[in-house]
Amino acid sequence: MNLTIDANSPLPVYQQIMQAIKLEILSGGLRDGDPLPSIRDLAKLLRVNPNTVAKAYYALEAEGFSEGRTGSGSRVKAPPGRQDALRRAMLEGELRAFLEKAVALGFSAADVTKMIEKVGQ
């Protein structure tokens, strides 16, 4: 699993962990039923607080990306049919954050659309 934490990113670490695991799931690196690393192992590996990893795991479970099983830690829940909807939801989340920034900088929706077309070419 390819997980890196950017200590200087304004994005909270638990969200960075969630993003990274979701990306692994959506790209097929982690499959349905695969075990997630233990909280202890991942905390030590990433040098982050175990509570942060736990928070990410709870949130992943709440969003339906994993499920906990007593005694054996969390496992990935990724029914094949849902992949597409999830990918879309993730991009939408990114887009929303981007648009908030654009609006804060004073750009209009039309400006952004124009810029996307320009960069896309």
Next chain:
Amino acid sequence: MNQSLIEVHDLRLGYTRKRVIDGLSVSLRRGEWAVIAGRNGAGKSTLLRALAGVLLADGGSILRSAEATPEKIGFISDRFSLFEDWTVTRAIGFHCRAFGIGSFDDGLLRRVGIAGKTRIHDLSAGERAIVHLSLALAQRPSLLLVDEVLHVLDPFVRDLFVGALIEAIAVRQAAVVTVNHVFSEIERLPDRVLVMEAGRFAVDAPPDELRAGMKKVIGREPLPQALPCLFSRADGEYKEYFIHPFQEEMRREHGLDFQDVALGEIIKAFIGGGYERKRMA
């Protein structure tokens, strides 16, 4: 994780003439990493020693849960002394008898390469810290108090040290309290940041909340009056303004570049702000 380990209420403590802790209240919970910051002489080390039970309060109370009795509190400090001419093995034996410890894990000592026959006074600062940590961990502590030790460790030993603290939280739900002056190494570790000022906590908040609530503006122009500036610092022609409390609407209203601030800078601004208020008073 929300189970309270120690409740400190209105603690007052001082040395002959000077009151160092003055009406401090705090509750420490299982499984959390709290970092205490503050200027020199703010009372950080005194508080740790009171928590460890080696200093008695002049007033107020420290309520310990059944899990936070002094033998379940590991205290690691560069001032903490062992008998200097003892060997490491002898110090371990003494510590285990004193705390009724049955088994001692020498894993960290082996990884750093500390031989049992080494005398305490021949250990480097980093090696001493690892010996102290090993002794503290052998107590199976519910609370680990770490006083300004991290920054004397080389990167390899620091990694082992921090890894052991992470493990204590993950495996035993220990609470970890560190007193720091340098934050880059633990940027993403604490659950809670406590800034001490005038003998009590002026700040007690999760780091993400602090990051969201403080931004930095760098510029040559004076800051608009409406912006709350906690602390400013001149660097040549430019001035750095630390805005606190920051709100997202300020970006739109003022069109300034509000930059994110690292934990160490946030703490610097709080401490510096304290100095400025003190000068004005």
